[in-house]
Amino acid sequence: MAAALPAPRWLPAAAALLWACCGLAATDGIQDQAEQFFRSGHTNNWAVLVCTSRFWFNYRHVANTLSVYRSVKRLGIPDSHIVLMLADDMACNPRNPKPATVFSHKNMELNVYGDDVEVDYRSYEVTVENFLRVLTGRIPPSTPRSKRLLSDDRSNILIYMTGHGGNGFLKFQDSEEITNVELADAFEQMWQKRRYNELLFIIDTCQGASMYERFYSPNIMALASSQVGEDSLSHQPDLGIGVHLMDRYTFYVLEFLEEIHPASQTNMNDLFQVCPRSLCVSTPGHRTDLFHRDPQNVLITDFFGSVRKVEITTQTVALDPNLVGLETRVPSDEMATEPLKYAEQLPVAQIIHQMVSTHTGT
Amino acid sequence: MLLFAQFQLTVPVSVVFAKGALPGAQWRRLPFTDTQEEESLLNPKTSVTARYETTYRSATATEQAALAMATVQEADAELLPLQEDSVGALTVYVIPETSLLLPQGIGVYVGKHRSAVMRRTQGPGDVLAAISDRVRQIVQAMSFTTDSITTALSDRVPMDQLGTDTRRPFKSSLGYEITFSLLNPDPKSHDVHWDIEAAVNSYVQPFLDKLGSVANFSVDSQILYYAVLGVSPRFDKASSSFILSALSLPHVINPVEARLGSSATSLYPVLNFLLYVPERVHSPLYIQDKDGAAVGTNAFHSPRWGGIMVYNIDHPAPDKAPLPLRVDVDMVRVMEVFLAQLRLLFGISQVPLPEEFLLESPGNKGLTDWELDRLLWTRTVENIATVSTTLTSLAQLLDKIGNIVIKDDVASEVYHAVASAQTAMLELASGRLGSAFQASKEAVTSSERAFFDPSLLHLLYFPDDQKFAIYIPLFLPMAVPILLSLVKILREAKQSKKEPMKTD
Numbered sequence: 001m002a003a004a005l006p007a008p009r010w011l012p013a014a015a016a017l018l019w020a021c022c023g024l025a026a027t028d029g030i031q032d033q034a035e036q037f038f039r040s041g042h043t044n045n046w047a048v049l050v051c052t053s054r055f056w057f058n059y060r061h062v063a064n065t066l067s068v069y070r071s072v073k074r075l076g077i078p079d080s081h082i083v084l085m086l087a088d089d090m091a092c093n094p095r096n097p098k099p100a101t102v103f104s105h106k107n108m109e110l111n112v113y114g115d116d117v118e119v120d121y122r123s124y125e126v127t128v129e130n131f132l133r134v135l136t137g138r139i140p141p142s143t144p145r146s147k148r149l150l151s152d153d154r155s156n157i158l159i160y161m162t163g164h165g166g167n168g169f170l171k172f173q174d175s176e177e178i179t180n181v182e183l184a185d186a187f188e189q190m191w192q193k194r195r196y197n198e199l200l201f202i203i204d205t206c207q208g209a210s211m212y213e214r215f216y217s218p219n220i221m222a223l224a225s226s227q228v229g230e231d232s233l234s235h236q237p238d239l240g241i242g243v244h245l246m247d248r249y250t251f252y253v254l255e256f257l258e259e260i261h262p263a264s265q266t267n268m269n270d271l272f273q274v275c276p277r278s279l280c281v282s283t284p285g286h287r288t289d290l291f292h293r294d295p296q297n298v299l300i301t302d303f304f305g306s307v308r309k310v311e312i313t314t315q316t317v318a319l320d321p322n323l324v325g326l327e328t329r330v331p332s333d334e335m336a337t338e339p340l341k342y343a344e345q346l347p348v349a350q351i352i353h354q355m356v357s358t359h360t361g362t
Numbered sequence: 363m364l365l366f367a368q369f370q371l372t373v374p375v376s377v378v379f380a381k382g383a384l385p386g387a388q389w390r391r392l393p394f395t396d397t398q399e400e401e402s403l404l405n406p407k408t409s410v411t412a413r414y415e416t417t418y419r420s421a422t423a424t425e426q427a428a429l430a431m432a433t434v435q436e437a438d439a440e441l442l443p444l445q446e447d448s449v450g451a452l453t454v455y456v457i458p459e460t461s462l463l464l465p466q467g468i469g470v471y472v473g474k475h476r477s478a479v480m481r482r483t484q485g486p487g488d489v490l491a492a493i494s495d496r497v498r499q500i501v502q503a504m505s506f507t508t509d510s511i512t513t514a515l516s517d518r519v520p521m522d523q524l525g526t527d528t529r530r531p532f533k534s535s536l537g538y539e540i541t542f543s544l545l546n547p548d549p550k551s552h553d554v555h556w557d558i559e560a561a562v563n564s565y566v567q568p569f570l571d572k573l574g575s576v577a578n579f580s581v582d583s584q585i586l587y588y589a590v591l592g593v594s595p596r597f598d599k600a601s602s603s604f605i606l607s608a609l610s611l612p613h614v615i616n617p618v619e620a621r622l623g624s625s626a627t628s629l630y631p632v633l634n635f636l637l638y639v640p641e642r643v644h645s646p647l648y649i650q651d652k653d654g655a656a657v658g659t660n661a662f663h664s665p666r667w668g669g670i671m672v673y674n675i676d677h678p679a680p681d682k683a684p685l686p687l688r689v690d691v692d693m694v695r696v697m698e699v700f701l702a703q704l705r706l707l708f709g710i711s712q713v714p715l716p717e718e719f720l721l722e723s724p725g726n727k728g729l730t731d732w733e734l735d736r737l738l739w740t741r742t743v744e745n746i747a748t749v750s751t752t753l754t755s756l757a758q759l760l761d762k763i764g765n766i767v768i769k770d771d772v773a774s775e776v777y778h779a780v781a782s783a784q785t786a787m788l789e790l791a792s793g794r795l796g797s798a799f800q801a802s803k804e805a806v807t808s809s810e811r812a813f814f815d816p817s818l819l820h821l822l823y824f825p826d827d828q829k830f831a832i833y834i835p836l837f838l839p840m841a842v843p844i845l846l847s848l849v850k851i852l853r854e855a856k857q858s859k860k861e862p863m864k865t866d
Contacts, residue, residue: 043665043667044666044667076617077616078619078620079620132819133816133819137814138815138816138819139814145628145629150629152533152631152666153533154665154666185762189755189759192751192752192755192758193751193755193813262612262613307612307613308615308664308667309665310608310611310662310663310664311663312657312659312661312662313657313659313663313671313699313702313703313706314657314658314659316659316698316702317698317701317723317724317728318723318725319565319698319701321564321694
């Protein structure tokens with residue numbers, strides 16, 4: 001039924017066409033790279049970083065969270081878009097031999113506490129209820145802006161949680177826990193109100209993979225430091241400080257992130273390879289079935305950084321300055337202020353004068 | 363279950379014929395009304411029906427006099443008081459082919475308000491049928507098209523069908539905060555002054571006043587010293603100037619944003635407009651686009667964030683002027699760019715129209731009435747869709763957690779939201795855009811308040827298995843001896859009943 005076309009006749013034409021297309025595609029390839037920005041569809045980035053354990057021996061959890069905070073800030077997300085929740089204060093803990101520092105490498109190489117840490121929820125404010133309120137947006141009206149997650153439908157959100165966990169739960173503050181079902185429901189509530197465009201969930205606890213098992217909302221990618229039944233181990237103790245400084249998984253993630261700069265094109269597949277079993281002892285896991293894009297196309301900076309989409313402004317509005325004078329300005333009701341000066345706290349001259357007059361009086 | 367899925371949008375149109383625009387036979391048919399509908403199906407559950415209620419009539423004497431004026435701009439100004447001044451209603455004036463009102467080569471003139479003037483199309487035959495296509499094109503340009511409504515309902519449309527235009531404008535919100543910042547990285551060399559208050563009052567405030575029905579706006583301004591861009595510009599020998607290439611632009615914003623500090627107080631989305639005066643050693647600084655060409659406005663903007671403009675200063679010879687050099691910023695040039703960016707960020711984009719359309723520029727107001735109408739149409743539809751999804755998901759939440767307690771004020775907000783949304787749908791169907799928009803805004807406010815009420819946190823409502831998990835370990839160990847002793851008592855009671863029988 002298919003007519004047997006003479007092969008030599010159309011073959012060079014087709015080859016030429018294909019070659020021309022390839023040539024076009026090559027020049028378009030560079031344009032595609034630049035347009036790739038628009039593929040992810042997000043216009044702003046948020047990060048919610050949670051450390052859930054208190055007490056001095058859980059120093060490593062605070063160090064974990066602060067090192068992710070540091071990387072995220074370095075790659076461009078501003079403090080106004082980061083909700084940092086630390087359950088305990090390690091830097092100013094009375095047991096800290098080096099006050100106002102939190103180290104992540106032994107021999108005190110890297111101080112992740114830095115100079116401009118902005119902690120939004122601190123100490124006893126880090127509870128399951130507050131965490132869920134932040135995620136779902138059901139916050140009392142008196143909450144200040146820095147404590148809110150004001151994301152919209154074009155926000156990519158990074159959620160990082162660390163602490164002690166088990167099969168299906170994460171312990172908060174040694175007194176309560178959040179289950180994977182509650183977390184999945186919270187994400188679904190976020191999706192219903194379109195409070196995120198894409199969500200990256202990273203968890204560094206024992207049996208972390210159990211926390212992402214129950215997710216059912218779209219556009220979520222999840223990473224965990226260990227599978228169900230495995231423990232996540234800590235990295236190295238520092239003999240000077242006396243506690244373990246970091247967890248293994250986050251330590252290697254931090255090393256990986258130190259190589260990333262705002263313009264880098266590293267994708268998520270590289271992040272999945274971070275910390276193989278030989279280094280981490282536990283097996284890190286990830287979940288991408290709910291994510292609509294291929295991890296190969298997802299840049300690290302889509303979640304960890306804040307690379308803005310930019311368009312050149314080509315149009316202007318024609319304004320006529322002459323018309324402005326015709327409209328009368330509404331007189332603003334300003335009160336004429338005279339220069340003020342402080343009242344004299346201790347009118348010495350007056351007192352002396354009074355004393356002199358009373359003296360002379362008597 | 364999806365509420366408010368069938369949208370009916372009615373546009374009242376008046377087509378006014380000037381003398382000589384219609385042949386005699388058809389002239390006698392006037393006035394009459396015709397209604398046409400166009401339905402488009404976005405997804406199996408959502409459909410949008412556009413109804414055009416067109417009234418054809420002849421021009422009155424005053425209108426005829428106005429259409430006989432010298433230029434079409436004057437005619438437009440004269441005709442304004444004669445139109446019905448309601449939001450969403452449009453008027454199209456048809457003038458004969460021989461009229462000189464419209465310049466050569468121009469078939470349609472779209473004015474600053476809600477009217478357009480079109481030349482009757484060539485050819486004999488039924489003029490009304492001939493012009494109906496052109497009238498439809500004009501009306502769609504001035505109100506809404508299927509594309510613009512699809513964009514508004516972007517939640518219900520699969521993502522790959524949307525263009526990049528959907529990501530640029532801000533979502534419908536009750537208020538916006540606009541911040542103008544002047545960045546002076548080199549105060550030692552430049553003493554920059556800008557009369558921002560006058561500029562805002564003259565150019566920005568009229569624009570915001572026109573948008574006053576859409577949202578609340580608050581404007582503030584600041585000057586930042588020693589704020590540098592995150593990228594060092596390259597020196598280009600050919601033009602002996604410094605260049606910021608298009609690829610480095612995305613990295614410019616972040617280091618500056620931390621210093622802007624504008625988002626401390628309000629919960630509304632913030633638009634930032636930055637005016638950057640480059641350092642003396644980096645002057646002049648030009649922005650290049652992807653193809654390497656210099657950008658005329660020297661400005662760029664970021665979707666849902668704001669815009670940045672680079673303002674170059676002429677430096678006289680070093681020995682002539684002492685440092686710091688006093689600079690008075692030309693606010694007109696700056697505001698022209700900022701207003702254009704503001705329009706884009708609100709989704710007021712240029713509508714692609716054929717060559718023979720002449721669009722009147724909005725002038726100092728920054729926004730024409732029909733552009734405002736376009737915004738209102740899409741915002742109303744977007745608001746109603748948002749209310750629908752919010753209330754649906756709230757209902758699903760309540761289904762899932764059976765023992766959730768709905769407070770009275772939450773319930774009243776929900777009722778109010780539903781009632782307002784129904785009003786909005788009715789007003790849209792009757793063609794009253796202004797009241798439809800107000801009703802939709804109220805509906806959104808109520809539904810958001812109901813959905814985000816702090817008492818609806820599902821953590822506060824214990825699922826049944828948690829209740830069992832708490833009470834069973836408490837009561838089961840206690841219950842065992844109680845039950846056993848109850849059994850013993852019953853057995854003894856039975857025994858004692860049996861005994862009198864036994865002795866016999």
